[in-house]
Amino acid sequence: MLISKEYQVHGSDFTFFSSHENMILRVINDSIINVRTEKATDTITTKNLKREEANIDIYSSDEGFELKTSKMLVRIDKETLKLSFFDHMGNVINQDHPKNLEKQHASFCYKTLKENEQFFGCGEQVGFLNQRGKKIQFWNYAEPKHFNAISNEMYQSIPFFISKENEMVYGLYFDNSFRSFFDFGTESSEYYSIGAEDGELNYYIIYGANIKEVLEHFTNLTGKSPLPPLWSLGYHQSKWSYFPEKRVYEVAKTFREKNIPCDSIHLDIDYMDNYKIFSFNKERFPNPKNMFHDLNELGYKMIAIVDPGVKMETGYDVYEQGKSNGYFCKNPDGSDFIGDVWPGGCAFPDFANQEVRSWWADLNKKFLEQGIRGIWNDLNEPSILVEPHTMSRDVIHRSIDGDRTHAEIHNLYANYEAMATLEGWEKFDESTRPFLLSRAGFAGIQKYAAVWTGDNTSSWDSLLISIPMFMNLGLSGIPFVGADVGGYAGECSEELLIRWMQLGAFTPLFRNHTRKEVRDQEPWAYSEKGENIMRKFIQLRYRLLPYFYTAFRETHEKGYPLFRPMIFNFENEVNTHNISDQFMIGDSLLVAPIYLPGQDYRAVYLPEGTWYDYWNNKKYNGGQYIVAKASLETMPLFVKSGAVIPEFPVMNYVGEKEINELKFNVYMGSGEYIYYEDDGASKEYLEQKYNKRKITVDSRDKEVFITVSPIFSGFESKVSTYRFTLNGIHSVSSIYLNDKNLNFIQKDNLVEFSTSAEEKIKIKITI
Template sequence: MAGQVVEAPVVARFEAWRVTDTGVELRGPRFQGRIEAPAEGVFRVLLWHRPQDAEKRSWVVHAGTPQPLTANAESGTLELRSGAHTLRLDLDPFAVEFGGAEFGGAESGGVRLPGAALTGGLASHLTRWWEENELPEVFADDGRPAGSGLALRLAESDARAYYGLGGRTGWLDRRGRDYTVWTTDPAPPFSHDQDPLYQAHPFLLIREAGRFCGLYLDETWRSTFSLAPAGAEESLIATDGPTLDFYLIAGPDPQKVLQRYSALVGRPPMPPLWALGYHQCRWGYVDAATVRDVAAEHRRRDIPLDAIWLDIDHMERYKSFTFDPYRFHDPAGLAGDLAAQGVQLVAIVDPGLRAEPGYRAYDEALAKDYLIRVPRGDVLRGTSWPGESVWPDFTRAEVRNWWSGLHRSLTDAGVAGIWNDMNEPSTFSVMGHTTYGKGMPPGARHAAYAHAEVHNLYAVLECRAAFEALTAQRPGRRPFVLTRAGFPGIQRYAWVWTGDNSSSWQHLEESIPMLLGLSLSGVAFVGADIGGFSGDSNGELLTRWTWLGACYPFMRNHSECDSLAQEAWAFGEPWTGHVRAAVQLRYRLLPYLYSLAREAVEDGAPPLRPMLFEFPDDATAWPLADQFMPGAALLVAPALRPRQQARAVYLPAGRWQDFWSGELHEGGRWIVIPTPLDGLPLFVRAGSVLALTEPAPHTATAHWAPLVLRLLPDAAGRVSGRVWEDAGDGDAPGAWTQVQGQVDADGLRLTLETPALSMAREVVLELRAPGPVRGADDWTVDAGWLRLRRQQDTDRLAIDVAF
């Protein structure tokens, strides 16, 4: 690459257009283009300059129902309409203005995206590979080195903010920095401004004043999002590949954008209930006896637990799909003993296979030509945890099917879930070279693809194979897969955690915007290592993190072998009692959290939501990332500093109730609240029905008994909500229990509609006592909380009591 002449950017220009059955085609001297409306409220813009890219397929996007397009031209501007939505194009030079009725109309601003250009010099990290390691260049079959790329320039506005891009360091608003979309394993622990990290999501939720839309770049090549860095007057979205393929998604609010985006790239399947329980993991559970002791200690100390995880300690010489024959000689017996206590077993799988003759996975992959190769044809060899390693090529269906079959050694032993790690893919070295970003050379070959094109897909395709393995090998039970790396589409197969964080107050706080960024990128089930992975935790930090983690979608305590142990009891009292209370809160909230999981499955709404998701018209809520909403009914404002005694909380308009004391607060203002170690600042939103239950040692069924309904009427006395109920696992159908009611000074009137009630159960209504209940004796008052108990034995339960 040294001395290469870089071609000056070529601005996209179009001379002609025509309407076809699939959209509107654009023709120019250098570029061709097509505009489609693949779904209601969504436009696709595809630009290319190689003939073979005219029918470019997507690795990610689901085929939807194409919408009709109409086109009108005036003075060099092409106006495209699809239903209520409008896209305006300038043809020479190319520019896009996205408006439409739901976004506020092109006349009132919209988002202007001018200047798609063929550019040079965007491949700095690839250049470094080529120059330092003398590996061959990668070409995109058009005579131009990969990394020449295409770019889209965005004229900036002071009123604009950007959210999404997956799990990133920094603020919730991505404006002001450069971001690289390239799955990367950083040196742990990652720093507060490190980029890129494990997750690569080229999706932006864009706010222009109070209006929202989405932009998804459907390119698997490395891409760069330079979002008004250092106050620049324009932003740049660039891809190293030979096409520019992006989707514009209408609002008007974040919920509608995420609903449309998730329909485009896929939504998660319903998880097993146990996945929402409390999980315990440590790199350092060196034998089966240790695992049994950890489970027994949770039960002895009355700390709920649903899963224990096996890190690489369980393997024979770090070989995936094996158990050490001495330390884990009877894995089925271990899994059976845990299952008898209601505890599931989850095992780690790394894609780097030890290059050892006699190791089944290696022998088969080599014999069947299933491995990634270097351009000259040799198998790509490097180092990873097992030593000398090779890596499967997951772009091929037959390789994924074979990989799925290897999981049989785990599932036959009773393993219930799979943990995919090191799948960026991460290496220690390749072909004798220390690798840039711990990755592979861009010229490595995956069948017909260069690694530069499919690197970002590696984790998605591996997790697909694991998901399909669990589906086939554990019939009647829902798959559970966790991944470190990912790209859009990962949410269809796996949950995500934020990777190798540290036991620090900084990473405690930073977990919130990282997880919210994933949530706003279509990844619903996310979590961070509670207590921190590297370094030593302490009782106060673990306590605060467990309270916060009780509201993560995924709740797992995890640490590395060189750190202090940080199980719930590790630091003694009073910390053990505080951690126990936090985990028990999680189990009280399970009916509500499980219902949020169902919402994610049905309409793409993430369980973990930034304030702007629920309050898109409230400018005070837009930047907040140290408080958040688990669903629409709860607001969480955790303590995030050592020895913190109090903190400020912003309550949006409406009434809010302290979850613990029942104290009411009027919203639309900031308040200061105490932050005791034995609780979590938690507020219930007026008008809500918050579904709870009694904590248990582990999950069992999502037919909730008892079903506790916390009621907080709005200003008009109304309450409403719903609760998802099913068996908690398997394919049996479930249903929403709908709750509607009125609470005023005279009494309470409430109805529960539960289609196909599976069993009689107790329903407990819980609210601040407006007065004694007249004409009934099935109620109590405790510390100001009125609890009314009724038996539900039919699909409809009506409650009418007077105060």
């Protein structure tokens, strides 16, 4: 350790001293620097943070210090410890504002607000894509009327944002789990602020050349989503509630009879015995294990809700175990905290305690042994049904770091529960990928569970609001997101459900869910016309599963979202920066949902380049707005030129058909695509049992070359045939595969031909 009068060095930690306060800069790697007070503690997200070796130099002068890595330069004022961050060219990334000297609380920090600075991310937020001009609170909360344009507290708290000002991009992650605040210029046009009601200052500055790089760095810090089971990317049907078992069978069989794909049915709280978790109502579900087996034979993977509240009832085994072992959260006087949820008075497991998490894991294991294939964690903000709607802030949690109050643990509670649930799954089945769904979460929840955006309403406003909400969740490291399709509260019109189903077919989590007091929302619950339209879009989702799944592989590797704002793919094009009502799936599919009643047309911005209408292959020049037709039967959908879109045959559920033929939709232009495949179910992909194939499209004046070449081969694929569909081409004179003439079919605006699925393929098309 190097110690001077003004600073000390311990490895890559630098502590600076002043008469005002002491401050620590931790160099995590060349692109990430952690700023913290001496008393700051880490949340579970960063507690076991792995650092990378960085090139660090430090210099001292009369005015202050310079800390330099290969990517960043930090200047520290010797008297005030004011921080200024620069890139290697000397451009300002971020700097403290003089108001820092006036701050009243150790956790607050004021930053200079640049004139054209935009802010993206902050997790689950209501409003448009850019957060500038908003004040945001991070406190997981379930208030029934929250889902409107002025909501300020949501189910999930992700205190992270990405800033973009002209060419400069950086991220800031505030690692403080107390109720926190970001003010993006409402108090002043000169500064923005971050802070919390308690705890210490602890934030990370993350520098990157672009938004993609910043997000990859952030997810290296907080964790990346594992690959989900392929079936979980299919369609989910839910309601509060499907019961008795006769009704569950009826819904399941109707999907199959009507050839509407569905992979999962969710069971809400009414499957339980008097709302006691890990129990079944014996009258409604006399033999759940048999029911789950029967439904699995039909291709369904059943998902059951599990709330954290444990009914306070003598003789109830879960309550008795928790009570006798001291596993519940405590009031300051040592008694168990009790809050009213569905069963009435409930105790709440202290998930911050590893022993409690292991107990909870065992309860989940026994539950999964019944035949359930997914766990849905609800009310885990944690939520109480009466004021103040959550635990008192002085409730005590016993973590590995000692006693903590609920004020500190509240935002982390859902993450801890998800950790326990995942542990239970791994005790039940180490080899199969889990599917966990959580309503609440903090940064890092993506390592454990998918999330949905909670109790929305059956309204056009809720439909529109969900689009930028998904975008900002994705820009906060959370890729597996969805909303209750059709809306949870209120009556959904047929038109609204159709439009929401069209959007849902392109959200990572595709789940239809609603309350018990309103009409059913199954695809056949309205008219035959509506049923046919919804079937069409659910089937489209199933055809596109390999495209979604390949995109999820990139998510797993780099932290990129599936559901992307336009700025993510086209950052250098200013017109894309604040578009909140259209989005990209992966690199190539542009989706423009309809979110107003009676809307038959809408404006769509096509970025620079060439684009094809997915439905008719009409060609458009980009860099402009167009007016796209959008009758009720369709939704504007465009494909970038040079794209390759893999497709499966239509199936009623994942695994119904063995995939022997894989279709590649090729759109004329030049580009490349990495196709990914594995078994879609096991964890063997972590042992490199997967395949990656690079497909390159090179379009010239009178010739098109398509090549397929292996990047990695570790999985025995069952695909024996590739079927290529060339979109946007009028006529072809010949097609050669490795110098062998191929037969082809030519019709309208496309050409089709097949080849054997060899590892290396070179196709020459003469126009």
